[in-house]
Amino acid sequence: MGIQTPNGFNLDTAGQRVVVDPVTRIEGHMRCEVNIDENNVIRNAVSTGTMWRGLEVILKGRDPRDAWAFTQRICGVCTGTHALTSVRAVEDALGIMIPENANSIRNIMQLSLQVHDHLVHFYHLHALDWVNPVNALRADPKATSELQQAVSPSHPMSSPGYFRDIQNRLKKFVESGQLGPFKNGYWTNPAYILPPEADLMAVTHYLEALDFQKEIMTVRTIFGGKDTHPNWLVGGVPCAINMDGVMAASAPINMERLNYVRGVIDRSLTFIENVYIPDIIAIGNLYKGWLYGGGLSGKSILAYGDIPDKANDYSAANLMMPQGAIIDGNLKEVLPVDVRDPEQIQEFVPHSWYKYPDEAKGLHPWDGITEPNYQLGPNAKGTRTDIREIDERAKYSWIKAPRWRGHAMEVGPLARYVVGYVQGHEEIKEQVDSTLRALGVPLGALFSTLGRTAARALEAQWAARKQVYFMDKLIATIKAGDSSTANTEKWDPKSWPAEVKGVGFTEAPRGALGHWIRIKNGRIENYQCVVPTTWNGSPRDHAGNIGAFEASLMDTKVERPEEPVEILRTIHSFDPCLACSTHVMGPDGRELANVKVR
Amino acid sequence: MDEAPSVLVLGIGNLLWADEGFGVRAVEEFHRLYEAPVNVRVMDGGTQGIYLVQHIREADLLVVFDAVDYGLPPAAMKLVEDDEVPAFLGVKKISLHQTGFQEVLAMAQMMGDYPDHLLLVGVQPVELDDYGGSLRPAVRDRIEPAIEIAIDWLGRQGVSIAKRAAPLAEDETLASREMRIGVYESCRPLPEQACRVGDERLLADADFAGPVDFETEIGVLLRSPAGGRG
Numbered sequence: 001m002g003i004q005t006p007n008g009f010n011l012d013t014a015g016q017r018v019v020v021d022p023v024t025r026i027e028g029h030m031r032c033e034v035n036i037d038e039n040n041v042i043r044n045a046v047s048t049g050t051m052w053r054g055l056e057v058i059l060k061g062r063d064p065r066d067a068w069a070f071t072q073r074i075c076g077v078c079t080g081t082h083a084l085t086s087v088r089a090v091e092d093a094l095g096i097m098i099p100e101n102a103n104s105i106r107n108i109m110q111l112s113l114q115v116h117d118h119l120v121h122f123y124h125l126h127a128l129d130w131v132n133p134v135n136a137l138r139a140d141p142k143a144t145s146e147l148q149q150a151v152s153p154s155h156p157m158s159s160p161g162y163f164r165d166i167q168n169r170l171k172k173f174v175e176s177g178q179l180g181p182f183k184n185g186y187w188t189n190p191a192y193i194l195p196p197e198a199d200l201m202a203v204t205h206y207l208e209a210l211d212f213q214k215e216i217m218t219v220r221t222i223f224g225g226k227d228t229h230p231n232w233l234v235g236g237v238p239c240a241i242n243m244d245g246v247m248a249a250s251a252p253i254n255m256e257r258l259n260y261v262r263g264v265i266d267r268s269l270t271f272i273e274n275v276y277i278p279d280i281i282a283i284g285n286l287y288k289g290w291l292y293g294g295g296l297s298g299k300s301i302l303a304y305g306d307i308p309d310k311a312n313d314y315s316a317a318n319l320m321m322p323q324g325a326i327i328d329g330n331l332k333e334v335l336p337v338d339v340r341d342p343e344q345i346q347e348f349v350p351h352s353w354y355k356y357p358d359e360a361k362g363l364h365p366w367d368g369i370t371e372p373n374y375q376l377g378p379n380a381k382g383t384r385t386d387i388r389e390i391d392e393r394a395k396y397s398w399i400k401a402p403r404w405r406g407h408a409m410e411v412g413p414l415a416r417y418v419v420g421y422v423q424g425h426e427e428i429k430e431q432v433d434s435t436l437r438a439l440g441v442p443l444g445a446l447f448s449t450l451g452r453t454a455a456r457a458l459e460a461q462w463a464a465r466k467q468v469y470f471m472d473k474l475i476a477t478i479k480a481g482d483s484s485t486a487n488t489e490k491w492d493p494k495s496w497p498a499e500v501k502g503v504g505f506t507e508a509p510r511g512a513l514g515h516w517i518r519i520k521n522g523r524i525e526n527y528q529c530v531v532p533t534t535w536n537g538s539p540r541d542h543a544g545n546i547g548a549f550e551a552s553l554m555d556t557k558v559e560r561p562e563e564p565v566e567i568l569r570t571i572h573s574f575d576p577c578l579a580c581s582t583h584v585m586g587p588d589g590r591e592l593a594n595v596k597v598r
Numbered sequence: 599m600d601e602a603p604s605v606l607v608l609g610i611g612n613l614l615w616a617d618e619g620f621g622v623r624a625v626e627e628f629h630r631l632y633e634a635p636v637n638v639r640v641m642d643g644g645t646q647g648i649y650l651v652q653h654i655r656e657a658d659l660l661v662v663f664d665a666v667d668y669g670l671p672p673a674a675m676k677l678v679e680d681d682e683v684p685a686f687l688g689v690k691k692i693s694l695h696q697t698g699f700q701e702v703l704a705m706a707q708m709m710g711d712y713p714d715h716l717l718l719v720g721v722q723p724v725e726l727d728d729y730g731g732s733l734r735p736a737v738r739d740r741i742e743p744a745i746e747i748a749i750d751w752l753g754r755q756g757v758s759i760a761k762r763a764a765p766l767a768e769d770e771t772l773a774s775r776e777m778r779i780g781v782y783e784s785c786r787p788l789p790e791q792a793c794r795v796g797d798e799r800l801l802a803d804a805d806f807a808g809p810v811d812f813e814t815e816i817g818v819l820l821r822s823p824a825g826g827r828g
Binding site for chain 2: 055069181213217228229
């Protein structure tokens with residue numbers, strides 16, 4: 001029996017149910033259930049956040065100037081983005097203006113995270129959905145070398161001997177029974193179609209990227225003054241500038257450090273252009289017949305925008321990363337987005353494990369309520385602590401359902417790139433058009449799992465280029481005699497009004513991120529985060545609209561239900577901040593397989 | 599050994615969920631009490647994954663402090679060494695974040711830069727379902743013995759680490775100013791101001807049986823093909 005959702009999907013729950021279930025705590029756990037028909041095509045999809053992060057309640061009553069340090073611990077991957085969003089929210093509430101240098105340094109750090117996260121996501125979390133390391137053992141090193149030189153003539157590491165060495169290393173690793181990060185793969189699944197040489201080339205780049213990514217981190221370490229968890233500051237950045245100073249541990253930023261950062265940025269751009277983008281084109285070219293996973297991307301997408309050119313101006317015109325919304329597939333019009341407008345962003349909970357006084361209505365995050373209400377629907381199978389099957393007609397997720405003017409939206413690199421493309425953003429248009437040309441596919445091909453993956457690579461290149469821009473700007477400002485990095489005028493809570501509210505927004509690597517804060521008598525009265533995975537992993541809403549993950553899985557053919565690599569491909573293409581365990585259930589609830597999702 | 603070995607003392611876990619902060623609090627205290635020589639790095643790894651690979655690769659000796667859920671008695675300490683560490687981290691229900699850390703170890707190994715020796719100092723949490731909470735007293739009491747165990751182990755590996763003449767002040771340690779334990783605990787709002795609990799599915803529930811004979815079970819795992827390194 002079919003149900004038509006308001007956002008244009010036909011749901012049919014008649015067929016076999018496939019269940020995807022969580023492991024990690026980072027950014028909430030996720031579970032995914034789908035129904036497949038007799039041809040193994042997905043006809044219903046249900047996305048569940050199965051762990052409550054509780055951050056909103058943790059922050060209540062805390063000092064707003066410390067909130068960044070708490071939000072930084074939400075998740076181990078986009079630590080810095082949460083910190084940045086948090087200090088922006090507090091600065092907005094208190095009317096604090098930050099110096100130009102602070103804006104440039106924050107942008108460099110944020111762009112550095114984009115570059116780092118995109119690169120690591122593709123090679124270490126997503127590539128193995130397309131690349132088969134076991135098949136790479138069958139490759140001819142000489143032919144691999146020729147392939148490498150054809151797809152990226154300027155990449156120096158391309159000799160037959162180099163690929164032979166990597167292959168031998170891989171062989172030894174596999175023969176010793178240690179598949180390491182390659183375990184739990186479906187290496188005999190026909191969904192993997194690359195020739196062995198392409199597999200060997202990509203696995204080699206997996207290793208090169210793992211080695212290279214360590215350098216990217218140093219940018220945040222230098223400006224944040226600390227490994228692993230950089231420091232942030234309401235009012236600016238916590239690093240002093242002293243251009244004539246000598247280099248020493250915890251020394252201020254000097255020319256030597258800036259030159260070092262510049263070198264890292266240059267090498268990042270080289271790696272992206274010599275390795276990452278050519279790989280996307282080469283792998284994309286072989287998989288371009290697999291155009292599943294579009295979901296909401298061609299219909300309803302949202303970008304808050306980010307990377308303010310001038311400090312303190314968060315208007316769309318000043319943001320270098322695009323801002324805007326597209327709805328109902330109208331690619332001719334980008335609608336303006338205002339994160340303050342109570343009519344635009346609202347969160348609904350009829351299908352979420354929270355309580356509202358009136359659940360027919362959505363709440364803007366400034367008025368958001370986060371009160372847990374965990375209950376399973378009458379048709380759920382299993383127990384409260386061990387759910388076998390979700391009942392999506394009732395409450396079924398710890399994720400709220402955020403909506404933009406009532407629409408479920410996709411966020412992330414593809415959303416940003418589509419908005420930018422429609423707005424006529426020159427660099428984005430040039431990147432997208434040349435990629436489509438290289439692949440010989442029309443614009444419509446962008447609205448797919450592969451499109452999402454390609455947009456991320458292009459954005460990594462864009463972000464590295466913009467780092468160069470802000471380095472130049474930082475150095476020019478300092479040379480002109482301005483070395484201020486923080487504004488501490490309103491540091492003392494005595495200088496604050498009794499009650500204020502503010503909002504900070506960024507584009508995290510995985511999509512639009514907002515923190516809404518209310519401050520009362522110097523303490524946090526209410527704090528609400530709407531994270532990218534809230535948008536993309538959203539459950540159904542009051543009207544029955546399905547969320548972005550759910551929509552993206554619809555109509556996908558799964559070759560082997562017990563090895564749902566197709567589900568992983570599409571879910572991973574969103575760069576969700578979580579790992580999952582997959583259980584595939586037969587119609588009678590019998591477990592067919594138990595696989596880990598990476 | 600000609601050169602002093604490179605040592606990494608790493609705390610992993612999440613400060614925001616009560617006893618899951620054990621690993622991070624342990625390295626903060628390690629740093630407060632002990633004067634690490636230049637070849638010893640003391641690091642708050644938080645819940646970071648792949649970003650830690652590099653630090654593991656650089657280490658000859660690795661000590662990890664962590665909260666591990668294996669259904670042991672509350673606040674029980676568990677020491678695991680060398681090849682047992684990744685296998686231990688991969689056991690179901692053992693913890694809430696290290697599936698990622700096991701993979702971090704596997705990546706370091708694949709890159710051919712694996713520590714010569716590893717020590718995991720694990721503590722069974724008493725409470726995780728306390729949002730914004732700190733360590734429970736029983737788990738907090740394990741910090742000092744856990745550090746002493748690590749110091750002894752490193753001593754047996756030829757790395758001696760001396761106590762500081764006077765411990766650092768709390769705001770001088772590697773802990774971030776905003777999250778240091780004193781501030782974190784004393785500035786917490788009252789339970790009537792902010793709800794503290796939510797999810798009943800944390801920690802092994804009543805249906806989960808802990809190991810009857812832990813050593814045997816680990817032994818079996820190590821001999822199984824999927825249980826070894828990586």
